[in-house]
Amino acid sequence: MEMEREKTEEQEQGHPTEVVTNHGHTLQSEIDLSDRDEHHEEHHEDEVHEHVDYSHHTKAQFADLIKDLAKDANFKKVDNILREIKPLYDDIRDKERAEALLKFTAGGGTEEDFDYKGDDNDNVFDANFKLIRDRRAQYFKQQEEQKIDNLQKKQEILEKLRVLSDSQDTSDQFDSFKTLQREWKAIGAVPGPQAKTLWANYHALLDRFYDNQSIYFELKELDRRKNLEAKIELCVRAEKLADVEIIKDAIRELNELHHEFKHLGPVPKEDKEAVWQRFKAASDAVYAKRDAYLQNLQQELQVNLGGKASLSDEVQQFIDFNSDRIKEWNQKTKEILELQKRWEVIGGLPRAKAKEVNKKFWSAFKTFFNNKNAFFKKLDEEREQNLQLKNDLVKKALELKESNDWERTSNELKNLQQKWKDVGPVPEKFREKVFKEFKDACDHFFEQRRTQHGKVESEQAENLRLKEDVCSDLEAHASAHTGTEDILLELQAKFNSIGFVPKKDINAIRTRYHEAVERFINSIPGITEDEKGKITLENQLNELRSDPMAERKIFQKEQVIRKKISKVENDIALWKNNLEFFGRSKNADKFKDEFNDKIREASDHLKQLKEQLKLLKTV
Known part of the structure; x- marks a missing residue:
């Protein structure tokens, strides 16, 4: 010793x-x-x-x-x-x-x-x-x-x-x-x-x-056995770390176990090397797993590098994207965000290449959104201008909503509504408010007009009944052949003096009236064709006098009569010219009679047309 x-x-x-x-x-x-x-x-x-x-x-x-x-x-x-x-x-x-x-x-x-x-x-x-x-x-x-x-x-x-x-x-x-x-x-x-x-x-x-301390040998051996038990327990804990999935956690706990192992006192000398080798073997297993993890991690990082490099190339197409349509910007945004999701799923990169690849991807990503922000900034400016235009329309609508000039104001409001549609969108936070103000003003006027029109519709229904009564009188005289020109003028004046009828009944009552007048004229006792034509024309002219479009319609009718006069005159001239060729014909007298009849009828018709034209000019 x-x-x-x-x-x-x-x-x-x-x-x-x-x-x-x-x-x-x-x-x-x-x-x-x-x-x-x-x-x-x-x-x-x-x-x-x-x-x-x-x-x-x-x-x-x-x-x-x-x-x-x-x-x-x-x-x-x-x-x-x-x-x-x-x-x-x-x-x-x-x-x-x-x-x-x-x-x-x-x-x-x-x-x-x-x-x-x-x-x-x-x-x-x-x-x-x-x-x-x-x-x-x-x-x-x-x-x-x-x-x-x-x-x-x-x-x-x-x-x-x-x-x-x-x-x-x-x-x-x-x-x-x-x-x-x-x-x-x-x-x-x-x-x-x-x-x-x-x-x-x-x-x-x-x-x-x-x-x-030989006197304390037994106590020393007891202490060493306790140390041995403690170190064996540390070995068991270290061996279990090989099954820990998270390598980082396993290494951290293993370092703590090493610290405890190092500070424990000596163990029995015959067990010292064995317990150390056991602890070392457990540690080496964890370190080997760590090394394998790092090796696999490097391989994964290389695969990730390939994937992210490809996405970096793919995102470059978004740098030059430009459009004046929100829908297309939103579609492109979905596409680039989808690329971002794919990018984030891939994971980390080798440190040596990370900066270069990240910079390429995120620079393009940032450029796209800068361009998008510039577009929407310009769009916001346009929407602010649109808001001002729509506020102006709201102001005009508010000025018109109490008007009683139903027809003119109705047209003006419809014109404002069309302008409203032509103006582009406004900022989202003002859209509902400004639209409600405009709609309320228009609705107020049209509701007032509908109230007024309710009275008008009642009057028009009564007018329809009165006009139907006139038609019935005309039809009764026609059936009884008791009609005269004076009665016709009286009923015609009465019909024209009656106001508007419901729009849906205008064509029907007008058709019935014209048919009744025609039957009435045809039923007058002893009337000639010329008189029928004259009365019919006078009846038409009386109608035209009360028509808002009278001037244009009279002009059109005058043109029609002039065309007929011109055609009849041409026909008469042609037939007279043809009479000269029948002198040497075997059946000349027969043809001359036929042409003379035609000339005589055409002359009568020409006279009627000229009288109609003369009458038309008096309107």
């Missing part, structure tokens, strides 16, 4: 990283384990950190993000995010600065006089960026100071352990020893270069203490 103790002391002084226990086993495995814990933990945090696509963030979103980062104490995560978002934010700021410079020089300024101050988002971003750097520097400074302080504390504990291990006073030594162990465990990390030496000396002094 003395020889083994001497070896430990020599190793502590000359080769502190290769400490030998009293059973001849080195502590290299447990020391390496502590280092490996730190390396695995750091490597894992770098590799499985969840990636977020910041390429389409706005300045305001970046400003909010960095304010949150300024409150986060996880500086490793904060540094990773800052490395990604700082260039993106600087790109946006550089573009804005270039646009401001271009605007400044376009206004007559010079580049030397240009001073770009940025906006509130820039101030927030820069202030929080500086705050993070200051906090980070302060944090790591405090960490280093704390590590130096921890080193001093652990060295003091090592010195106490040396004194305790060499002490001959065995009373309360084990309690003091366990107290020192708890204090050692409670102290945090130390500077890296001293860590292995500290651990080596610490375990060497633990072994020296147990070796020197």
Whole structure:
């Protein structure tokens, strides 16, 4: 035992990283384990950190993000995010600065006089960026100071352990020893270069203490068995981590288990290597799963790269889209949003290619919506103009709604309604209001007119009855052959003096009247054809006098009569000319008689037509 103790002391002084226990086993495995814990933990945090696509963030979103980062104490995560978002934010700021410079020089300024101050988002971003750097520097400074302080504390504990291990006073030594162990465990990390030496000396002094405390051998073995049980439990927990689906959670818990394993005291020497190999095997299984996950992740990222690169090419067609129709813009919006959904479903990209592909996709995406916003801004301006036009129409309708000039106002309101239809849409928030005002004004007038028309319809129904009575009188005289020209003039005057009838009955009563007049004239006793024609014409002229379109209708009738006169005159001239050719004909007398009859009838008809024309001119 003395020889083994001497070896430990020599190793502590000359080769502190290769400490030998009293059973001849080195502590290299447990020391390496502590280092490996730190390396695995750091490597894992770098590799499985969840990636977020910041390429389409706005300045305001970046400003909010960095304010949150300024409150986060996880500086490793904060540094990773800052490395990604700082260039993106600087790109946006550089573009804005270039646009401001271009605007400044376009206004007559010079580049030397240009001073770009940025906006509130820039101030927030820069202030929080500086705050993070200051906090980070302060944090790591405090960490280093704390590590130096921890080193001093652990060295003091090592010195106490040396004194305790060499002490001959065995009373309360084990309690003091366990107290020192708890204090050692409670102290945090130390500077890296001293860590292995500290651990080596610490375990060497633990072994020296147990070796020197033969009186407490049984208690030592009991403590080591408890430590063994605890380490076996840690092995079981580590082995279960191989079944955890979320790799990140498994690695985090495994790092915690490594920390506990490292700080547990020694185990029986015959079990030491076995329990370590078991724990190491469980850890390696998790790390292997992590490595496989990362390998698959890289393959997935490559597949994602192909998919998103294709979508980046596909979205380029939207850059030059233009239309003056809302429906087409909305259709294109649905299409590009569908591309966005497909983009978001795909997932992350390899970091080396992410910025390029994201920029290509989101630049086209942003350009499309900028163009769409410009279109709708112009549309909104047009709708504001339309609103003014419709308000003007509402004002005119309100001015007309109390009018009693039914016909004129009705036409004017219908004209306003047509103009209303011709005016384009107005802003959505005013559409119902302005339409209601216009409709209410129109409805008010037409409701008043309908009330008035109810009275008119009653009068027209009575007029229809009166005109039917006149027709009945004409028909009765015609049937009894008691009609005279005076009676006809009297009934005709009575018929024309009666007002309007319902529109649906106009044609029917007019047809009945004309047929009754014709029967009446034909039934007058002893009347000649010439007299019938004259009476008929006079009757027609009397009707025309009360017709609103009398002038045009008289002109048309005059033209018809003149055409008939011209035709009859031509026929008479032709027949007279033909009589000269019948002189040498065998049947000349017969043909002459026929033509003379025709000439005589045509002359009579011509005379009637000229009398009709003369009568027409008196109207």
